[in-house]
Amino acid sequence: MAAASGTNDLSSEMELDAFRRLFPLRFHERHLLESIRPDGRPLGRARDTSLSFGAVASANGSALAKIGCTTMLAAIKLEVMTPTVEAPDEGCIAIDFHMPPICSPLIRPGKPAEVAPVISKQLSDTILRQESGMIDLKELCLVSGKAAWMAYLDIYCLDADGALFDAALLSAVAAFSHLQIPVVSLNDDGRIVLVSEENGGSMKEKEPVNKEKIKLKMSSQPFSLTCILHKNYILADPTSEEESIMETYLTVVLDTNYQLASLNKPGGPGLASTSSIQDCIVLARKRVKELQQILGEAISDMEVD
């Protein structure tokens, strides 16, 4: 009770800010009591999300995703490689997540962020799932046993303000939606060459290997929502401040058909009950619908331009 009466006395902004810094947990719990968060959101709502394509002109596909202040830039570059003997008609996707020092005051050059490789692995697991994965690696094949695409997906965190995995996954899915596979053909030496638009006419006698495969087919697109579990409260799409104060969180990944693709609760001091997990999945379902709409709108905007 002392905490509650204490906050009422804090009238000026200066004192409020001091209270927020000195007693962050009390500050947040006081908000939770009123079912609101310091940034004015209800507990279950995610921050404003936006997507744009083609930020990196030199890449084959790129996208910039923003969830609140968290900003992710994903770019895909394609290279021709020789497929492995085990999978002669499959391409390959390499996913890397980077947190350069510009994105957060906690990261300094030469000392990489601990979460970066964790998120990198989570992204690979989600995108490259066996069988029902988002991309059929056979789509990346050019000439069976001879040539296939190697897709390098690099995601850079430009501004870290919580829910990093959600933003990174969104930017990755969007970058694959934007990806344009260049038209290539086999030359006389049996090597793959690019058919550029200028000399397309002169190379007409050489049949392009992949005339129709300009866009990559995606069987299912994963989207995610991270929620903080704190006491009986569930906070969707946390900011970095909330993540640093309340350390138990749960990430739900659903595919296009709202099927559960992954559920991750990486430890933390709190335990998740069955009902809270179910509540998180309900919130994630709502959020995935929202994200699908945002992605759809961004794609139709791009096609108009």
Add this chain to the structure above:
Amino acid sequence: MTYCNRAACYLAVLKTGAVNSSSGSAYAEFGNTKVIVSVFGPRESKKAMMYSNAGRLNCNVSYTTFASPVRGQTPETKNISAMLHRALEGAIILKSFPKTTVDVFALVLESGGSIMLYDMVAAVSVSCIGKNLLIDPVSEEESHQDGALTITCMPSRNEVTQMTVTGEWSTTKINEAMQLCLDACSKLGKVMRSCLKEAASAPQD
């Protein structure tokens, strides 16, 4: 190959406040070159260093893996970090924040030629190819240059903080190039000034 007589700079796009979690930040675009810079501090020095009355300036420049046309071929970053440090050193009043460090981190999102450095310090480079002087060369032009000149200056004070000359130059050419650089620097300075003014006059959220 297009060796046009491009005596004008690329359109410069500048936006402040690109990264929310930093103390100050900016996004800059010069043609195809896109850079984000975050400034953190003044804050406690991470490295245990000796006591110093003047503040420290720490600069770091890194490239994304897709910054260059061929993946993974990123240029030498130590050199450019040091250049950024030297360029900013003269402009920052280090005495005003004793014992602490200001970190300036830059991430090159996409590199389309010469890298520009700023913070009210304008930098412009000129390439010399045969008899032609090219201002703000693209990487293709840079690979064919006979000589290069980079001038960093503070336009409002008309002070040159840094000048780098490489390659073959005749005296007349170098005079001409320096003048060209200084003119471009003052123009760039104006762009930067108006951008900062806009940001400062915009209502704070």
